Amino acid sequence: MEETSGSVLALDEQILERIRTEVSRTQRWLKFLGVLSFILSPISIVALFLKMILSPGPGIIQLIAGLIIGGLSMLLAAFLLASAKKAGAYADNGQPEDLIRFNGKLSVYFTISGILILVVLIGLILGVVFALTSGLFKTII
Amino acid sequence: MKRNGAQRFIESNGTLSEPDTFRLAKKIQSTRGWVSFIGTMMIILGCFTGLLLSILGVVLTIMGGWTGILLIAMGLAAAVIAICLGVLLSRAGRGAKIYLERANQIGALTYHEKLRRYFSFRGVLAIIGLCLLGIGVIGLIVSLFTTGFNWSF
Numbered sequence: 599m600e601e602t603s604g605s606v607l608a609l610d611e612q613i614l615e616r617i618r619t620e621v622s623r624t625q626r627w628l629k630f631l632g633v634l635s636f637i638l639s640p641i642s643i644v645a646l647f648l649k650m651i652l653s654p655g656p657g658i659i660q661l662i663a664g665l666i667i668g669g670l671s672m673l674l675a676a677f678l679l680a681s682a683k684k685a686g687a688y689a690d691n692g693q694p695e696d697l698i699r700f701n702g703k704l705s706v707y708f709t710i711s712g713i714l715i716l717v718v719l720i721g722l723i724l725g726v727v728f729a730l731t732s733g734l735f736k737t738i739i
Numbered sequence: 740m741k742r743n744g745a746q747r748f749i750e751s752n753g754t755l756s757e758p759d760t761f762r763l764a765k766k767i768q769s770t771r772g773w774v775s776f777i778g779t780m781m782i783i784l785g786c787f788t789g790l791l792l793s794i795l796g797v798v799l800t801i802m803g804g805w806t807g808i809l810l811i812a813m814g815l816a817a818a819v820i821a822i823c824l825g826v827l828l829s830r831a832g833r834g835a836k837i838y839l840e841r842a843n844q845i846g847a848l849t850y851h852e853k854l855r856r857y858f859s860f861r862g863v864l865a866i867i868g869l870c871l872l873g874i875g876v877i878g879l880i881v882s883l884f885t886t887g888f889n890w891s892f
Contacts, residue, residue, distance in 0.1 A: 606842040624855040627862040694759040701766035712773035
């Protein structure tokens with residue numbers, strides 16, 4: 599993008615109209631997924647608490663991990679709903695500002711998702727290294 | 740006089756001004772890297788999970804028992820779903836790259852189209868998951884009634 603300016607990247611009316619149709623069709627699924635995540639995340643947190651109360655054990659790390667994952671999925675759901683709102687506004691009004699904001703919300707959503715994947719990957723690698731260096735590997739052998 | 744959405748769209752000529760285009764391109768650029776990364780990771784992890792579950796399934800099948808076949812089926816389904824989602828995201832990332840680097844408008848359209856397909860696919864998967872959950876809950880209730888609320892299965 600460094601060598602291309604805004605005028606070169608300009609989108610003509612036909613393309614914008616087709617993008618508007620795509621954004622309009624995306625909006626329904628974004629709303630559905632956002633609402634579903636918003637409902638399921640608190641349920642999973644409550645289920646985790648119930649499990650902790652009914653069968654208390656060495657689960658404090660599990661509880662913290664569950665709370666973090668539940669909180670993050672609620673945050674992601676909030677961004678999905680926000681992007682759905684902007685997508686709906688763009689589909690209705692065709693204002694460029696709404697298209698930019700829709701893409702902005704999606705950008706944050708994918709950034710958080712990407713960081714989450716990175717954290718999980720690092721945790722997985724650390725877990726494998728820890729398992730190999732600790733007694734587990736020796737036990738298997 | 741209050742203008743409705745259609746009027747505002749006509750007045751804005753349905754086009755983006757140069758600063759707006761630049762801002763849109765900036766947003767797409769910041770998304771592109773993560774979209775491609777998530778897509779690639781999904782393909783890799785999908786293949787890995789599918790392979791792992793399939794190997795485990797084959798071992799269990801050789802040892803005897805139907806759980807191995809179930810595991811193979813689950814592994815293949817997980818791999819296919821993850822690869823499909825990953826491919827859609829990778830193509831969205833490629834579309835964004837074409838738009839930003841070659842200034843090709845079709846790239847911007849591809850980017851939005853692939854993202855729409857990605858979210859549609861995820862939505863359909865969520866519906867299927869909810870249906871399976873519903874069937875599971877109904878099955879649990881029916882089995883509780885037929886066993887006379889005996890919790891020790």
